[in-house]
Amino acid sequence: MLDVRNLDKSFGAIHVTRDVSFRLDKGERRVILGPNGAGKTTLFNLLAGEIAPDAGRILLDGRDITAAPVAERARLGLARSYQKNTLFDGLTVAENLGLAAAVASGATRSILRDALAAPAVRETVSEVAARLHLTPHLGAQVSAVSYGVRRQLEVGLALATRPRVILLDEPTSGIGPEMAHGFHHMLSSLPRDLTLLIVEHDMDLAFDVADRITVLNYGEVVFDGAPDDARNSALLRDIYLGSWENA
Amino acid sequence: MDFGFWLFQTLNALQLSMLLFLLSVGLTVIFGLMHFVNLAHGALYAVGAYVAATVAGMVGYWAGLLVAPLIVAELGLLLYWLLIRRMRQSGPMAQVLVTFGLIFVLLDLTRIIWGDIALGIEVPDLLSGRIEIGGVTYPVYRLFIIALGAAIFAALALVLAHTQIGAMIRAGVDNDQMAACLGINVERLFLLVFCIGCALAGLAGAVAAPVLSVTPDMGLKILIPTLIVVVIGGLGSLWGAMAGSLIFGFVQTFGAVLMPGLASVLIYALLAAVLILRPAGLFPARG
Amino acid sequence: MFHLSPLRLGTLALLFAGALFSAFASGYAGLEILTEILILAILVIALDMVAGFGGMVSLCHGALMGAGAYAFAMAGMSLGLPVWAAMLFAVLFTGAVGWIIGAICAGSHGIYFIMVTLAFGQMGYALVFESPFFGGDDGLAGLARPDLSALGIDLNRSRAFALYCLAALVLVALAAAQILRSGLGRALVGIRDNERRMRALGLTVWRTKAHLFGLSGMIAGLAGVLAAQHVMYISPGLMAWTVSGEALVVVILGGLGTFVGPILGAAAFVVLRHEIGALTPYWHLVVGLILIAVVMSRANGLFGFVEGRLARLAARRTAKADAPHREPRDA
Numbered sequence: 001m002l003d004v005r006n007l008d009k010s011f012g013a014i015h016v017t018r019d020v021s022f023r024l025d026k027g028e029r030r031v032i033l034g035p036n037g038a039g040k041t042t043l044f045n046l047l048a049g050e051i052a053p054d055a056g057r058i059l060l061d062g063r064d065i066t067a068a069p070v071a072e073r074a075r076l077g078l079a080r081s082y083q084k085n086t087l088f089d090g091l092t093v094a095e096n097l098g099l100a101a102a103v104a105s106g107a108t109r110s111i112l113r114d115a116l117a118a119p120a121v122r123e124t125v126s127e128v129a130a131r132l133h134l135t136p137h138l139g140a141q142v143s144a145v146s147y148g149v150r151r152q153l154e155v156g157l158a159l160a161t162r163p164r165v166i167l168l169d170e171p172t173s174g175i176g177p178e179m180a181h182g183f184h185h186m187l188s189s190l191p192r193d194l195t196l197l198i199v200e201h202d203m204d205l206a207f208d209v210a211d212r213i214t215v216l217n218y219g220e221v222v223f224d225g226a227p228d229d230a231r232n233s234a235l236l237r238d239i240y241l242g243s244w245e246n247a
Numbered sequence: 248m249d250f251g252f253w254l255f256q257t258l259n260a261l262q263l264s265m266l267l268f269l270l271s272v273g274l275t276v277i278f279g280l281m282h283f284v285n286l287a288h289g290a291l292y293a294v295g296a297y298v299a300a301t302v303a304g305m306v307g308y309w310a311g312l313l314v315a316p317l318i319v320a321e322l323g324l325l326l327y328w329l330l331i332r333r334m335r336q337s338g339p340m341a342q343v344l345v346t347f348g349l350i351f352v353l354l355d356l357t358r359i360i361w362g363d364i365a366l367g368i369e370v371p372d373l374l375s376g377r378i379e380i381g382g383v384t385y386p387v388y389r390l391f392i393i394a395l396g397a398a399i400f401a402a403l404a405l406v407l408a409h410t411q412i413g414a415m416i417r418a419g420v421d422n423d424q425m426a427a428c429l430g431i432n433v434e435r436l437f438l439l440v441f442c443i444g445c446a447l448a449g450l451a452g453a454v455a456a457p458v459l460s461v462t463p464d465m466g467l468k469i470l471i472p473t474l475i476v477v478v479i480g481g482l483g484s485l486w487g488a489m490a491g492s493l494i495f496g497f498v499q500t501f502g503a504v505l506m507p508g509l510a511s512v513l514i515y516a517l518l519a520a521v522l523i524l525r526p527a528g529l530f531p532a533r534g
Numbered sequence: 535m536f537h538l539s540p541l542r543l544g545t546l547a548l549l550f551a552g553a554l555f556s557a558f559a560s561g562y563a564g565l566e567i568l569t570e571i572l573i574l575a576i577l578v579i580a581l582d583m584v585a586g587f588g589g590m591v592s593l594c595h596g597a598l599m600g601a602g603a604y605a606f607a608m609a610g611m612s613l614g615l616p617v618w619a620a621m622l623f624a625v626l627f628t629g630a631v632g633w634i635i636g637a638i639c640a641g642s643h644g645i646y647f648i649m650v651t652l653a654f655g656q657m658g659y660a661l662v663f664e665s666p667f668f669g670g671d672d673g674l675a676g677l678a679r680p681d682l683s684a685l686g687i688d689l690n691r692s693r694a695f696a697l698y699c700l701a702a703l704v705l706v707a708l709a710a711a712q713i714l715r716s717g718l719g720r721a722l723v724g725i726r727d728n729e730r731r732m733r734a735l736g737l738t739v740w741r742t743k744a745h746l747f748g749l750s751g752m753i754a755g756l757a758g759v760l761a762a763q764h765v766m767y768i769s770p771g772l773m774a775w776t777v778s779g780e781a782l783v784v785v786i787l788g789g790l791g792t793f794v795g796p797i798l799g800a801a802a803f804v805v806l807r808h809e810i811g812a813l814t815p816y817w818h819l820v821v822g823l824i825l826i827a828v829v830m831s832r833a834n835g836l837f838g839f840v841e842g843r844l845a846r847l848a849a850r851r852t853a854k855a856d857a858p859h860r861e862p863r864d865a
Contacts, residue, residue: 284645
């Protein structure tokens, strides 16, 4: 589904991504772990197209999208959420989801019809809202809802584009354990053919959701394997898991 | 088109460039430091020209040249306390609109004080007449403008590069929050730079007064060329202001004689090209 | 997001009734003022579309209006097109120019966007001003108004022309509301609010901006055609950057992004100019002070102020009504 080959990126003298490769099969759920500064968000920005790699290739369904602009990747079914909420703060929750669904369905190209009123768009909005417990907040302006709701909406925007691959950048950062647990449950209930790539700090979530784990350190892949192997890996426990438990 | 022609036009271009430099340097450093676009900068230049003309009529040219920058700096101080201080946090559109309103206000105030008739100003004996250089006779006063612009540029470059206050300004342009963290009183620095910028606008007005006729709308006329200079050169940069001034002066002057009818279009096309290809200008102040 | 609230619809209806009434009640001078208002209202609707709903603060809309006027004049004089065809040509031409400017400027933001649009506007001004082909500084005279004598209407009379402009304004307002309500308009508001996210959702941002700028250009072009037909003479002064600046002032005084506010602002602006102009030659001083006061008050213009006040009032009322029933909220 998503094939990442030998991605390299430096900012000046700092090598943030070094020869990163992995493959996501259709429906696979992969979690990326790594300490702060390991290059996780940079990797997401490379995959989503917000920055260009110095070397390497990205293939989506066998199609080379390394040079494709952000919007084109999104239209090909690659959606992302941001670590730091990137929402339409001046609009309501419903309008946020509506815009996402409308852009994805091409309704925002029409000069005649109201994109937000289209039946398909409305359906997507209510479905995503129900899934993320956003229904009671649909009429509220984003700037007026709580941080937790905004965090849910951040993922909701990605889901509302009806993607095939979804990149979630620390979706549970800053929300309480109870909410994170609910979120985790939501992820498991997503259709199995949806491919997920998640950057996550929460170890439990990582091991529960993941089919596979990739660990990044200083921009390099230092581990790629099944969650059980990751759990039992002495290297990881010593170097990475230890550092989380202490944190 | 012999050597004399080229020399003559080059001097004309330099003269225009230096006048624009005096205006644009204030505008650009104010923007670089405060992210504030003062559209009324041209109106301050017009006020400078009027003050210079009035004082010159009563006392003499040199007094006018001295007093105009001081009065305009005072006016700048007033504007800073009344308006600009409060507009610092506003978006670019609000700043553009407030200073656009200020243009209207200053324009009519100069009309109320000085009337609608164009004022002239006598050049002192020392600077009157023409001298011969390289086979062309050229007005001394215009050479004076070139020399003054170059001198001010040299002085500013020295101050920026080698004094403590210059270092503070460079730090502020580079990153004002960081500068504030380092213990620099950024607010006071803004005020100082704003007043110097206004004084230079006043000086430009005083210097231009004998060459151009002094009219209420002279500020409006010079504003667009000044903005072009600043944008081509790169907002916030002293060297950019000089480079932009030279580019504008030469394109305008030589365009007017070699391609009449297309000179201005050429300038705007150049500006659009710079903005599209290098949106931060040719010599951006920030890395 | 754009929607026509009862307050907005009511104000529009009142404005329309007022315009219709004054079209029949006014004498020659009043009709001239009314026509001026109607044409300015069309221009500021175009500007509010991009500046208010798209965050693209354009300083070239005066020049776009001028482009429409010149395109109309040239299509009639040089191409020999009949009046209606020349009008259509002018609107399409200005739309194309707007589209190109919008496409080129799509990557610029904030003060840079203002500067680039200013540059394009000035480029047009210089082109017209310096070229004898366009009549240079002297302008072009002898422009025609459409011939509606088949309908028994003589557009050379001021009342008929004012009504013709009113009809154009109504059409433009309907079209603008339709555009803002369409998918394209929704995407535009999304871009204003968060361009990066719109891109991440899959929108080709520059194209949406260009389309809207083109549509806005068409409307500005129509304003130019009407302005040319109104005074039957055009000069480069129509394209000066101060015209764009004044249009922006009108939008701000009325209320940016409120759709109705700028129309209200156009009426207030033209009436004030005539009233104050009759009292003192220093009309600009008054406008400048009003502008500074409005921007510094941080109210969103006349209409934005009223809307904000009413919304707060309504919120307080519902809060009061809800208070006894409200459950204690979790922390």
